[in-house]
Amino acid sequence: MAAPGPARRRSPALALVGVLLPPVAWLCALGLSYLVQDFACTAYASAGHSPPATVIGAVVVGLDVVLLALAVSAGIMAWRVHRQARDTEPSSPLGFLGLLGLLLSVGFGAGIVLVAVNPLVLEVCA
Amino acid sequence: MTTTDQQPAPTAEERARFEEVWARPRGWRRALTSVQHKSVGTRYMVTAFVFFFVGGLQALLMRVQLAQPEQQVLSAQTYNELFTMHGTTMMFLFAVPFLEGLAAYLLPLMLGARDMPFARYNTFNYWCYLLAGIILYSSFLVGMVPDAGWFAYVPLSGPEFADKAMDIWLFGLALAELAAIGAAIEMIVVVLGMRAPGMSLDRMPIFAWTMLCVAGMIILAFVPLLVGSLLLELDRNVGTSFFETDRGGDPLLWQHLFWIFGHPEVYVMFLPGAAIISHVIPVHSRHRLVGYPFVVAAVVVTAIMSLGLWVHHMYTTGLPPVTLSFFTAASMSISVASGVQVVAWLATLWSGRPRLTVPMLFSLGFLFTFVAGGITGVMVASAPFDAQVHDTYFVVAHFHYVLIGGMLFPVLAGLFHWWPKFTGRMPSPRLGKVSFWLAFVGFHLTFFPMHLTGMWGMPRRVFTYDAGLGVGLLNLLSTIGAFVFATGLVLAAITLVGALRRGERSGPNPWGADTLEWAADSPPSAPNFARIPVVGSRAPLWDPPPDDPELDRMAAAFDHAPQNVRATPFTTVLSARPGTAAVQASPSIWPLLAAGGLALAAVGLLVESGWVVGLSVLLIVAGLVVWELQNERELGAGEAKEPVGGEYLVEAPGPRSPGWWGATMAAVVLVVAVSTVAFSMLFLQVNAPVWPDGATLGTPWLSAGTGLALLVAIAASWWGSRQGPLEHDATPVARTAHLAAGATTATAGTVALALAVAQWPAGGLDHTAHAYDSGVLMLVGTLALATVLGLGITVSALVARLTHTRDVRPRIMLQNAAVLWTGVLVVWAVAWVATDLLPTVVV
Known part of the structure; x- marks a missing residue:
């Protein structure tokens, strides 16, 4: 039997990345948004300084944009794994994992957008 | 299911031997020593329902009091006690334990396995849970019923406003949480590794998917509460100041830790x-x-x-x-x-x-x-x-x-x-x-x-x-x-x-259902499936069996087999392809002894008796040692014969055996625990009005020495895990190498423990002075505890080497030790970040 090609050997790893990355991205988006905004504003206030609200807001939104890009990339990767598995190995669980990764990317990507818009419409260190 | 002609059908004598291996203990021995998942699951569910009706009775009493305005059926104090115990009972003693019991009963059946991966640990968790409930309800007997609510907000639950009742609550809660975390580890391993051949991830029952997610949530969310409970107990009895504003603490920290647990807890109940x-x-x-x-x-x-x-x-x-x-x-x-x-x-x-x-x-x-x-x-x-x-x-x-x-x-x-x-x-x-x-x-x-x-x-x-x-x-x-x-x-x-x-x-399937548990007898026999089922779809009982010789070969190999030890197939994570044979535990009383020791330790601390605490430590150590010896004896029996069906090794290194997963999960639990303490320190640092300016532990050489010793422990155990052949019939050659690796690991671990503990006196801190000092004490303690666990698994590896002839088991145990020591190294790194790095880089 011929050895599987590099692309097929990579597929399980890609599928796993596609499934795991969106949740991690969302958790990081929420956790870092909270940590950066809340802790930075509080730390400045505790030290008696005026917090640089614009900078803090920009950092939060920038972080969220990067994490959103990661989640979307994971979704695209998962979709490609899904299509490849569907065409070559219909009985393989990779097709399912690819689809799952895509769905998670959509769900968590939307979640990141909902977190990221807040500093754009509310005062960051109120 | 289908049979192959490569494996002869089991003889009557083989069937009888198989039944004997799986025979359930009878009489009082059954009550105290049975570790089979159905027995443990049933106990969990029955115990949880007893607590449910007790909690329900408390609710009815409260409703009687509230039926009319300004009633005096209950006093305010009694009402406080009842709503505290009602919430505590329903959340900690009914909902989560019941679902864990249901999972313990159903998961092996649904997945086509014969038992949970660490059946004795499963039983240990049940005993911890039962004893937690008894400790909590003993508060009624001694007239000190917790009354600060099931959420125990500080300062109401702190040393100023709550008496010993709160300590009873905290110790009972800690024991229940410990049980829940253990049950979560069981669920993760059974779902990832013990599915029937062919049950790939996309064919897994929804209940299994859900319990996998729930188990992950328990590890990530329940550990913070365990840590929070410990912090509160330290504040109450040791004089630390995590929640006291005057000394850099913050009551809001308790709310964070409690709800980091409390909100996922809602979904831990809803998702199942x-x-x-x-x-x-x-x-x-x-x-x-x-x-x-x-x-x-x-x-x-x-x-x-x-x-x-x-x-x-x-x-x-x-x-x-x-x-x-x-x-x-x-x-x-x-x-x-x-x-x-x-x-x-x-x-x-x-x-x-x-x-x-x-x-x-x-x-x-x-x-x-x-x-x-x-x-x-x-x-x-x-x-x-x-x-x-x-x-x-x-x-x-x-x-x-x-x-x-x-x-x-x-x-x-x-x-x-x-x-x-x-x-x-x-x-x-x-x-x-x-x-x-x-x-x-x-x-x-x-x-x-x-x-x-x-x-x-x-x-x-x-x-x-x-x-x-x-x-x-x-x-x-x-x-x-x-x-x-x-x-x-x-x-x-x-x-x-x-x-x-x-x-x-x-009959076996009265509803015409589709999942594997309905293929077993009703009620299921002790091994669940004498012949392991194979799976080709999400609804294995509604669809024809798959035509896959590799799967059939494994099913035939495990048909009424093995007959010298309890075992079940261990399959690959993604596709559930045939892998190895996982040995399953036989009845044992030692988990009860170890759990009883833990409960006794709680009692000893509550009554402030050094003798009782000392006795409890002896019980715990004795229970664990004999438990380990029994494990090794069984695994030795499993390895003594040829691989199951001549093909499936009785355990193998890496993710092909349950132990590797167990060690990995234990490492994750340790990392979550130390991260929780580090988060708490950071939270206090940025919120405290007064924080020691640029405070660090200031013991760089001791800290670096600890890290170095841990690296040596990892390297030695990892090296040992690479020595010796894996093949069943190979001549063992690595006894000396394994002993040297184990001894080096143990020595390095002991040095790491000594250096870690020495940081506290060398730092010259006073844990009662400020929250930073309290946090350092907690971090050093966490690192010491993690190191003790690493030493424990290293000693187990040495025991495995001394009790086994072949090289496989010591290799596996040393690899598990390397995994756990890696977790300890991460604990050390996080602790260092919290004690020495964050204080200098955060405003």
């Missing part, structure tokens, strides 16, 4: 409930679950998002608006995932031919109630609305709709659904339907009026109310409803228990 519904509705609608991938995605999204919603319990604590908005967004997002599951159930009902059986009635009751609770959940997820109804009966109504609708109704649906499997008897449908209607009507009569009483301004957690508030009639309705509800639940219990004697015989 939803999974039960995902099994009951398809079977009783005679149609496959619509949208399986979407339901799996929804479960994963719900599980992950639940970890990030804790702040929505703290909307009124003065957090900044943007912080609130982050968590409002997250709270709204999760409702979409729950909605996806609801749509899948409705589509299944629509596409199938539903039967109005008792399980289906409870499922429909769940749908109606949970959707209503979900809608009020979206309402309270909004910070402005929550600010209006916070701490009113509206919130009480909301969470009872979610918890009873989302957990209790599905549990009852599941009990009526699986009762024929558990007992071999059908419960009376007539009584079951009456019990459903009483419970359903009673529930809504109890809790719907609370929305109104809350909106009209009735605060929760008060023992009476003024007649002028105008909520007397609504409260009377709630009280009447509570008794109707209780009648329905008692009738449901009578129906189920009565079926044990009078129910019709059910």
